[in-house]
Amino acid sequence: MIHWVLFLVFGAISVAGAVNLLAQRHPINSALSLIAVLASLAVEYLLLGAEFVAAVQVIVYAGAIMVLFVFTIMLLNAGEEERTRGSRVAIVFGIPGMLIASILIAWILVRYSDTGAVRVGALAGTPTAIAPLLFHDFLLPFEVTSVLILIAIMGAVVLASREPARTSAERGQG
Amino acid sequence: MNIGLFILVSVIKTIIALFVLLTAVAYTVWLERKVVGHIQNRWGPSYVGPFGLLQPLADGVKFIFKEDLTPPHVYKPLYIAAPMISLVFALTSIAVIPIGNWIWIGQLNTPLEITDVNIGLLLILAITSMGVYGVALAGWSSNSKYSLLGGLRASAQMVSYEISLGLSLVGVLILSGSFSLRQIVQAQAGSWHHIIPHWNIFRGQIVGFFVYLMAAYAETNRVPFDLPEAETELVAGYHTEYSAMKFAMFFMAEYANMITVSCLATLLFLGGWMGPLFGPAIVQEILPVVWFGLKVFCFIFLYIWVRGTLPRFRYDQLMDFGWKFLFPLAVANLVITGLVVAFRS
Numbered sequence: 001m002i003h004w005v006l007f008l009v010f011g012a013i014s015v016a017g018a019v020n021l022l023a024q025r026h027p028i029n030s031a032l033s034l035i036a037v038l039a040s041l042a043v044e045y046l047l048l049g050a051e052f053v054a055a056v057q058v059i060v061y062a063g064a065i066m067v068l069f070v071f072t073i074m075l076l077n078a079g080e081e082e083r084t085r086g087s088r089v090a091i092v093f094g095i096p097g098m099l100i101a102s103i104l105i106a107w108i109l110v111r112y113s114d115t116g117a118v119r120v121g122a123l124a125g126t127p128t129a130i131a132p133l134l135f136h137d138f139l140l141p142f143e144v145t146s147v148l149i150l151i152a153i154m155g156a157v158v159l160a161s162r163e164p165a166r167t168s169a170e171r172g173q174g
Numbered sequence: 175m176n177i178g179l180f181i182l183v184s185v186i187k188t189i190i191a192l193f194v195l196l197t198a199v200a201y202t203v204w205l206e207r208k209v210v211g212h213i214q215n216r217w218g219p220s221y222v223g224p225f226g227l228l229q230p231l232a233d234g235v236k237f238i239f240k241e242d243l244t245p246p247h248v249y250k251p252l253y254i255a256a257p258m259i260s261l262v263f264a265l266t267s268i269a270v271i272p273i274g275n276w277i278w279i280g281q282l283n284t285p286l287e288i289t290d291v292n293i294g295l296l297l298i299l300a301i302t303s304m305g306v307y308g309v310a311l312a313g314w315s316s317n318s319k320y321s322l323l324g325g326l327r328a329s330a331q332m333v334s335y336e337i338s339l340g341l342s343l344v345g346v347l348i349l350s351g352s353f354s355l356r357q358i359v360q361a362q363a364g365s366w367h368h369i370i371p372h373w374n375i376f377r378g379q380i381v382g383f384f385v386y387l388m389a390a391y392a393e394t395n396r397v398p399f400d401l402p403e404a405e406t407e408l409v410a411g412y413h414t415e416y417s418a419m420k421f422a423m424f425f426m427a428e429y430a431n432m433i434t435v436s437c438l439a440t441l442l443f444l445g446g447w448m449g450p451l452f453g454p455a456i457v458q459e460i461l462p463v464v465w466f467g468l469k470v471f472c473f474i475f476l477y478i479w480v481r482g483t484l485p486r487f488r489y490d491q492l493m494d495f496g497w498k499f500l501f502p503l504a505v506a507n508l509v510i511t512g513l514v515v516a517f518r519s
Contacts, residue, residue, distance in 0.1 A: 055296035063303025074314045127353055
């Protein structure tokens with residue numbers, strides 16, 4: 001009972017956060033709303049029983065990735081965004097189109113996918129249940145993903161450490 | 175246990191835990207002023223009460239009654255929220271820290287912690303990683319160059335050292351096979367030949383312990399890693415523009431984090447509440463908590479001692495130390511521990 005109440009409350013918070021993310025003018029407010037969305041999603045995972053995923057969601061997404069977002073906003077000192085009126089096409093076609101598309105996707109997922117509804121607290125998401133999946137059943141995809149991330153890191157290092165192109169003034173002196 | 179009783183017990187335990195933690199915070203400040211004073215050949219606080227013991231109370235009263243100044247150029251919503259974020263996350267992590275065995279209170283059997291979760295350690299890491307926002311947002315929303323630099327330094331430093339911190343814990347996790355802090359402590363019970371206790375630090379985690387200690391000092395922004403609040407260059411860093419109770423919140427958060435880190439070091443590497451038990455039954459009930467408190471006290475004393483001894487790092491030294499020394503050391507410790515455990519089983 002109390003689980004259901006909490007589930008609905010945090011679901012409402014995550015939706016409200018997502019709407020707020022779009023409505024806010026200042027990038028730092030948007031970033032903070034995204035953190036609220038990610039954190040309340042973590043609580044939802046926790047309520048479903050996926051404890052490990054919930055903790056990792058907070059550590060990786062809300063804790064690490066969003067810090068870099070906030071960091072970038074702070075460094076660039078981004079000001080408030082300017083509002084344009086928006087194109088009329090976007091309002092006339094965009095909003096109904098988005099509504100229809102999301103209803104279609106939801107309907108297809110509910111109607112045709114094999115994944116049934118999960119009862120609150122029904123998932124076996126303890127670390128001991130996840131470890132055999134990660135390091136035995138899906139070892140190859142797991143390792144390939146880590147190699148992919150390693151490549152991305154190396155790419156970032158190469159891009160960051162490239163010598164800046166010398167300006168003509170410097171060339172004249174040299 | 176029915177739900178009414180559960181809520182009652184939880185509320186009582188929360189109140190007690192918060193009271194103990196906040197008192198510990200206040201007296202850690204007192205201890206620091208006293209010990210650093212003696213290290214520098216001064217007396218430290220000595221006027222308010224015997225040995226200056228009532229100084230924390232006087233400080234608290236002063237913080238409450240001081241004028242709460244809000245500079246005109248700040249971004250107000252986040253300026254007000256930032257100290258609260260810091261303090262809330264600093265106090266939350268005490269919820270999953272066990273300080274002793276299960277005890278009987280009348281008919282009620284309850285663990286000596288607010289709640290026992292099987293992902294306790296991950297939860298603490300998650301809460302600590304959220305604590306960065308308090309500092310970062312304080313630096314940004316103050317709209318002052320010193321605050322911004324302090325906030326940037328703090329978040330860069332915390333993000334960098336969090337990796338070494340997390341990796342240094344994995345060795346302990348491999349040895350004990352659980353994320354639950356209670357089970358990690360219970361895996362350290364017993365001793366070899368009744369002399370050397372079975373603590374993780376004596377089971378090959380001595381390198382992990384030192385990596386954890388260094389990374390934890392950096393995580394809590396303490397000397398020699400206190401660049402975010404380097405007085406000589408940044409006035410006071412991220413809390414330059416804060417006064418009265420808002421400043422006190424940052425102050426309390428910093429010391430609460432110190433205590434959490436000390437508790438965690440005790441639980442993970444020094445056997446938590448394990449220690450020799452003797453005497454009548456009632457003493458045996460209390461002794462584990464005493465051992466735990468003593469070990470935590472040693473860590474806090476070490477914090478203060480280091481502050482009184484070491485100078486501050488330069489910024490490039492800080493980053494070099496974190497990435498080129500601590501990080502490879504943590505990875506090596508992890509690999510060796512994993513290999514040893516794999517060959518043994």
